[in-house]
Amino acid sequence: MGSAVPRPGRRGRDDALLPGSGRARARHPAVREGHLPAAPVTDGSGLAGVQRWLSHQAEEVALELVCAEHPGPVRGIPGRTVVRLSGCARELASHELVELLGLGARQVAVRLDGCAEIDDAAAHLAPIVALLRAGLVDRLTIEGVPPRSPLPDGGAGSTPEPVAPGDRGPRRRRAVLEAAAMPVSRRRLLGLGGPAGRELPPPSAEPHDRLVAAVRALVVPTAALAALASPTPHLVASGCTACGVCVQACPTDALSLRHGAGGENLSISTLLHRPAVCNGCALCVDLCPVDVLLVADRWPWSRLLSDDEHPVVTVTTALCARCSTSFPVASGEKLCPVCTYRRRNPFGSTLPPGAVLAPAAEPEPPSADR
Structure with a gap:
């Protein structure tokens, strides 16, 4: 039997999660008239799809990244664009995360309160947060880390104060985008123009080269960077x-x-x-x-x-x-x-260094029968 088809004009209770729904258009800062998502761009490799989507946004976006297993990303601080990762935050590539700040992200908050591997994720993300903080960049934060899982000390100011975005926030449900299937505007899909996209980093470049280039474009030379390995x-x-x-x-x-x-x-x-x-x-x-x-x-x-x-x-x-x-x-x-x-050694015969000749065997004495 085929699946039930919803009647026209009726919405289910989960329609608020869909970027194309009317309720989502009213709440989602990146979904406006003329940029209605028509079809997803599927990408399963980290934040590449998020980077492409972000590079075509007309205005800067405040991103909130949550793990795939997060139980309730629809609750939290309003005005943020929530993106559910394909996996755990501990698998995020550092260079892709920093590159978001140069592609149109006003702020990037990685929310760990719903992460199944919160200790590993916090330890993985702390060095890159410390690096940016040392260069006077505070636009990347880690949120939702409980006191039992303190971030490793990466220098003065490298550990953001843990917050729980949904504790006292509004009860309105936020739209949640999928990192592996970011939306595309209909005009862009049909080739009818739209905002010119920012230049994306070359995907074939080495991760180290991409990280260094992204950091150079953001940080300010400081004494703290000279002390950070x-x-x-x-x-x-x-x-x-x-x-x-x-x-x-x-x-x-x-x-x-x-x-x-x-x-x-x-x-x-x-x-x-x-x-x-x-x-x-x-x-x-x-x-x-x-x-x-x-x-x-x-x-x-x-x-x-x-x-x-x-x-x-x-x-x-x-x-x-x-x-x-x-x-x-x-x-x-x-x-x-x-x-x-x-x-x-013109004849090419010599002992290797450290070699010792074995003593020659003494001839056996002749037997009495001979």
Whole structure:
């Protein structure tokens, strides 16, 4: 049997949840005449659909994000656009969350009072809130965190005061949009124009690059940012051979080797690191053939606000007189280590370092029968 079809002119009790209903148009700040949602744009990857929808809004929007399992998002502070996430807030990508503030969100409040993993979600979101607060941006807040689940301390002013938006608020029901199926105006759907959309971040860009770009566009350089550690490692090296393996291994081109004249047949080779581009994968450290590249600390966020290069190590190198390979020198060597070994061992036979020859077996004494 087919499902029951509602009679014309009748609305069910849940119609207030639908952005296209008359009651929702009166209450929802982003649904107006001429921008009636006609069909959803389905997107299951984080906040990408919310970003596209937000970029086409004529006015700035106050967003309230709630987890998929939130029991009552229809109650709360009026004037906010409520968006139900596809999953838990602890799965939100930091770069997508910060990008909302540059795409037309006047305020973004992540509401955790209905979250099933409130401790994990609060711990996941606290660092990005601390980062923005350190840069004098207070437009991202975490709400509904009970006293038993305090946010980790990320610096002065990084922990918003917990609030419960529905405790004493109005009883009117708010429209709830779905992050995986944000509405589209009929005019936009039919290609009839509408407000020009703000430029979206390239989806193919690295999450680290998108986060750095979004933070740069929002924050103000402060002393607090200079004291806040970023995910980018501070690399050091002692005994570097300037072989370039780390440069070739870096997936983001954050490392480079610069060579300069250092005298007769000598060069000065410097390994340079760009903290703003480095995503912290540590492939360079893992693949260093001489195990001298190490992570000493983390760069502060203030270093990621510019594209400056940091010298990791400087090595004096020379060209091998036999194979023309560049190699580090300390006291005027003419041959690289490989050619030096071959000259000392022309037949290519030698024991590896640390190897010890086993004593030769003594011959057995002749038997009495012979």
